[in-house]
Amino acid sequence: MSSTPLQAIADNSDKLVTTLERPRERIVKSAIELFRQHGIKGVGVDAIAEAAGSNKMTLYRHFGCKDDLVCECLKQVSSEKERIWTDLENTYPGDPAKQLRGWVDEAAQRIFNDLRGCDLVNAAVEIKEAGHPAQKVIMDAKKAHVQHLVELCRMAGVQQYEQLAQALVLLVEGARVCGQSIGIEGPQQRLKQTCDALIDAFSKH
Incomplete structure (x- = not known):
């Protein structure tokens, strides 16, 4: 089955972030890029976490909700x-x-x-x-x-x-x-x- 555009971005997450960055930095950087490409409402926290090489638990540990992440971005x-x-x-x-x-x-x-x-x-x-x-x-x-x-x-x-x-x-x-x-x-x-x-x-x- 062919991947969706969001999945393709997540699969190439190494292009969006570097392993030297802290999880919070990777999450914000990935979210900014995904929001630019697909819009804020077109991107969920799952795709952001995956693109950042992280997971939802880590994302929510740094940001209480998606709105908090949007504001930080x-x-x-x-x-x-x-x-x-x-x-x-x-x-x-x-x-x-x-x-x-x-x-x-x-x-x-x-x-x-x-x-x-x-x-x-x-x-x-x-x-x-x-x-x-x-x-x-x-x-x-x-x-x-x-x-x-x-x-x-x-x-x-x-x-x-x-x-x-x-x-x-x-x-x-x-x-x-x-x-x-x-x-x-x-x-x-x-x-x-x-x-x-x-x-x-x-x-x-």
């Missing part, structure tokens, strides 16, 4: 995304204007290189249950990212820095949706040029 994804601010500062030290352009470049590369979209946005679309703990994780992460961008626009000398940051977020999030719904040749191809033109327009005031 989203927190780690958010933490990874937040590294962009440090990376931009290291790449363009003392130059907020170039850091802002660098943010645009990085956002465009993410959209073009990964048509699966943003893990946080995808989770928000999937998880509609009122009061689900993941909703707060997503909201807090997105607000923090926007606030970082607002501060960067301010430091770059833009007078209407909040409006510019919000407009850039709208463009990037819209481009992600276009990439997923229209395909690689969609209007998101103009993202960088549009963002640069918007920054130029705000900078002139």
Whole structure:
């Protein structure tokens, strides 16, 4: 009998995790990858445990339920995304204007290189249950990212820095949706040029 996609991933779990990682780390890493490929609701704890080279007992020892695991995965994804601010500062030290352009470049590369979209946005679309703990994780992460961008626009000398940051977020999030719904040749191809033109327009005031 042929294996299902989830079974195939579990059978090749060595590609997702390394034996040097602790069980908790392996579980989270495997869950993040499986959620990206199949969606949060499309993956059960059995498949996650198997892909991590572990078992359900160990999984539940580290996470009380699947919702707890989902929240931890989203927190780690958010933490990874937040590294962009440090990376931009290291790449363009003392130059907020170039850091802002660098943010645009990085956002465009993410959209073009990964048509699966943003893990946080995808989770928000999937998880509609009122009061689900993941909703707060997503909201807090997105607000923090926007606030970082607002501060960067301010430091770059833009007078209407909040409006510019919000407009850039709208463009990037819209481009992600276009990439997923229209395909690689969609209007998101103009993202960088549009963002640069918007920054130029705000900078002139």
